[in-house]
Amino acid sequence: MSDIQDAIKSEVDSNDVVLFMKGTPQFPQCGFSGQVVQILDYLGVPYKGINVLADADLRQGIKDFSNWPTIPQLYVKGEFIGGCDIVREMFQAGELQEFMGSKGITVSGAA
Template identity: 50%
Template sequence: MSSTIDTIKQQISENPILLYMKGTPQFPQCGFSAQTVQAVMACGERFAFVNILENPEIRTELKTFANWPTFPQLWVNGELVGGADIVIEMYQNGELEPLIKEAAAANATEEGDS
């Protein structure tokens, strides 16, 4: 079981902007994932995603690891931002885009240094 947690930790550490969702950005499998993807995509930066429907062990373990019972889950710079309601609210009040842009810019700088 610990290997699933290791996988989750690795995904979160390697992807500055990571969305755990039902489905894919092109084909979200639930309304909350669809709304969250639209908000994140509107920020204009590339982001990674994990389709939890194709990864049932991640789906199960992430709830415990994150202490967050629902999906989608947006992680930025290793921190859980929240689920659909929080992400959409942050997008609407202008907090999400700077967070996403900053994470993307920091990652681009790191890649340039190495």
């Protein structure tokens, strides 16, 4: 496993909710990352945003890590959830809120 893969695994393992995204939670650099940030903020879920634009190795590394071709990527308790479409569909169906709750993550936003 490469250094970047070790670094990604460390972030995923040490943070309950991690969003690998383009930009930062305060300033998303793409619409898809922005949508996931809005959903997480709406739910009131604490998470760590990691800007893949800051590091080309990271940008490719996260795609290899998850075997998923696009950014953003959401991880909860070490489990890859998916990208923007999956997160949005889960949120609209109420499944994301239930999933977070089942993992012991407090959701303060309206379900």
